[in-house]
Amino acid sequence: MSVVLSACWRYLRAFIIIYLCLYAGIGISSLLPIVIPGSIIGMLILFLLLGFQIVPVKWVKPGCYLIIRYMALLFVPISVGVMNYTDILTAQFGPIMVSCVLSTLLVLMVVGYSSHRLHSKPIVGENKNE
Numbered sequence: 001m002s003v004v005l006s007a008c009w010r011y012l013r014a015f016i017i018i019y020l021c022l023y024a025g026i027g028i029s030s031l032l033p034i035v036i037p038g039s040i041i042g043m044l045i046l047f048l049l050l051g052f053q054i055v056p057v058k059w060v061k062p063g064c065y066l067i068i069r070y071m072a073l074l075f076v077p078i079s080v081g082v083m084n085y086t087d088i089l090t091a092q093f094g095p096i097m098v099s100c101v102l103s104t105l106l107v108l109m110v111v112g113y114s115s116h117r118l119h120s121k122p123i124v125g126e127n128k129n130e
Contacts, residue, residue, distance in 0.1 A: 014063025017055060020045040042057075 025042025029035075049055040067074070082089075089096065 010059075010062045011066065014060050014066075015048075018046065018063055019058055020069075021049070 022039060023041040024045055025040070028036030028041050028045075029038035046055075046060070050057055050060065
Protein backbone atom coordinates (compact mmCIF):
# COMPACT_ATOMS: atom_id res chain seq x y z
CA MET A 1 0.00 0.00 0.00
CA SER A 2 2.83 2.40 0.80
CA VAL A 3 4.36 1.79 -2.64
CA VAL A 4 1.10 2.82 -4.32
CA LEU A 5 0.78 5.90 -2.14
CA SER A 6 4.39 6.84 -2.85
CA ALA A 7 3.84 6.53 -6.62
CA CYS A 8 0.65 8.58 -6.39
CA TRP A 9 2.45 11.26 -4.39
CA ARG A 10 5.26 11.46 -6.97
CA TYR A 11 2.80 11.96 -9.84
CA LEU A 12 0.72 14.43 -7.83
CA ARG A 13 3.80 16.44 -6.84
CA ALA A 14 5.00 16.54 -10.47
CA PHE A 15 1.66 17.76 -11.79
CA ILE A 16 1.31 20.33 -9.00
CA ILE A 17 4.70 21.80 -9.89
CA ILE A 18 3.93 21.81 -13.62
CA TYR A 19 0.52 23.42 -13.13
CA LEU A 20 1.85 26.00 -10.66
CA CYS A 21 4.41 27.06 -13.26
CA LEU A 22 1.68 27.17 -15.91
CA TYR A 23 -0.65 29.33 -13.82
CA ALA A 24 2.23 31.60 -12.74
CA GLY A 25 3.05 32.06 -16.43
CA ILE A 26 -0.56 32.86 -17.25
CA GLY A 27 -0.66 35.39 -14.43
CA ILE A 28 2.57 37.04 -15.54
CA SER A 29 1.46 37.14 -19.19
CA SER A 30 -1.76 38.93 -18.21
CA LEU A 31 0.32 41.64 -16.52
CA LEU A 32 2.71 42.18 -19.43
CA PRO A 33 1.98 44.89 -22.00
CA ILE A 34 3.08 42.58 -24.84
CA VAL A 35 1.38 39.37 -25.90
CA ILE A 36 3.37 36.30 -24.84
CA PRO A 37 1.45 33.08 -24.19
CA GLY A 38 1.27 32.15 -20.52
CA SER A 39 2.24 28.58 -21.30
CA ILE A 40 5.54 29.77 -22.79
CA ILE A 41 6.29 31.91 -19.73
CA GLY A 42 5.32 28.97 -17.51
CA MET A 43 7.74 26.74 -19.39
CA LEU A 44 10.48 29.31 -18.91
CA ILE A 45 9.70 29.46 -15.18
CA LEU A 46 9.91 25.68 -14.96
CA PHE A 47 13.17 25.74 -16.94
CA LEU A 48 14.66 28.31 -14.58
CA LEU A 49 13.53 26.38 -11.50
CA LEU A 50 15.13 23.22 -12.86
CA GLY A 51 18.19 24.99 -14.25
CA PHE A 52 19.04 26.72 -10.97
CA GLN A 53 18.22 23.48 -9.12
CA ILE A 54 15.54 25.13 -7.01
CA VAL A 55 13.27 22.21 -7.86
CA PRO A 56 14.96 18.79 -8.17
CA VAL A 57 14.50 17.08 -11.52
CA LYS A 58 13.29 13.89 -9.84
CA TRP A 59 10.25 15.78 -8.55
CA VAL A 60 9.05 16.66 -12.05
CA LYS A 61 10.24 13.63 -14.01
CA PRO A 62 7.25 11.26 -13.43
CA GLY A 63 4.71 13.80 -14.67
CA CYS A 64 6.84 14.76 -17.66
CA TYR A 65 7.28 11.14 -18.72
CA LEU A 66 3.54 10.60 -18.53
CA ILE A 67 2.77 13.71 -20.60
CA ILE A 68 5.41 12.88 -23.22
CA ARG A 69 4.22 9.29 -23.41
CA TYR A 70 0.73 10.39 -24.45
CA MET A 71 1.74 13.49 -26.42
CA ALA A 72 0.31 12.25 -29.72
CA LEU A 73 -3.07 11.78 -28.06
CA LEU A 74 -2.95 15.33 -26.73
CA PHE A 75 -2.64 16.73 -30.27
CA VAL A 76 -5.92 15.15 -31.47
CA PRO A 77 -8.24 17.92 -30.16
CA ILE A 78 -6.06 20.62 -31.71
CA SER A 79 -6.02 18.82 -35.07
CA VAL A 80 -9.78 18.42 -35.05
CA GLY A 81 -10.15 22.09 -34.12
CA VAL A 82 -7.99 23.15 -37.08
CA MET A 83 -10.22 21.14 -39.41
CA ASN A 84 -13.07 23.52 -38.56
CA TYR A 85 -11.16 26.34 -40.24
CA THR A 86 -10.25 24.72 -43.57
CA ASP A 87 -12.09 27.43 -45.51
CA ILE A 88 -9.99 30.19 -43.91
CA LEU A 89 -6.80 28.17 -44.32
CA THR A 90 -7.44 27.51 -48.02
CA ALA A 91 -8.27 31.18 -48.62
CA GLN A 92 -5.02 32.25 -46.93
CA PHE A 93 -2.86 29.39 -48.28
CA GLY A 94 -0.46 31.67 -50.19
CA PRO A 95 0.45 34.01 -47.33
CA ILE A 96 0.75 31.07 -44.94
CA MET A 97 3.16 29.25 -47.24
CA VAL A 98 5.22 32.36 -47.90
CA SER A 99 5.56 33.07 -44.19
CA CYS A 100 6.49 29.43 -43.48
CA VAL A 101 9.16 29.36 -46.21
CA LEU A 102 10.60 32.77 -45.28
CA SER A 103 10.70 32.03 -41.56
CA THR A 104 12.35 28.65 -42.23
CA LEU A 105 15.00 30.27 -44.41
CA LEU A 106 15.57 33.00 -41.82
CA VAL A 107 16.02 30.45 -39.05
CA LEU A 108 18.41 28.41 -41.21
CA MET A 109 20.50 31.48 -41.99
CA VAL A 110 20.65 32.63 -38.36
CA VAL A 111 21.58 29.16 -37.11
CA GLY A 112 24.17 28.72 -39.88
CA TYR A 113 25.74 32.11 -39.21
CA SER A 114 25.74 31.55 -35.45
CA SER A 115 27.26 28.10 -35.85
CA HIS A 116 29.92 29.45 -38.19
CA ARG A 117 30.80 32.24 -35.74
CA LEU A 118 30.92 29.88 -32.76
CA HIS A 119 32.98 27.18 -34.44
CA SER A 120 35.43 29.44 -36.29
CA LYS A 121 36.92 30.99 -33.14
CA PRO A 122 40.47 29.76 -32.49
CA ILE A 123 40.96 27.69 -29.39
CA VAL A 124 43.19 29.32 -26.80
CA GLY A 125 46.70 27.93 -27.07
CA GLU A 126 46.12 26.48 -30.54
CA ASN A 127 48.86 27.18 -33.05
CA LYS A 128 47.49 28.34 -36.43
CA ASN A 129 50.77 27.61 -38.27
CA GLU A 130 50.51 23.83 -37.87
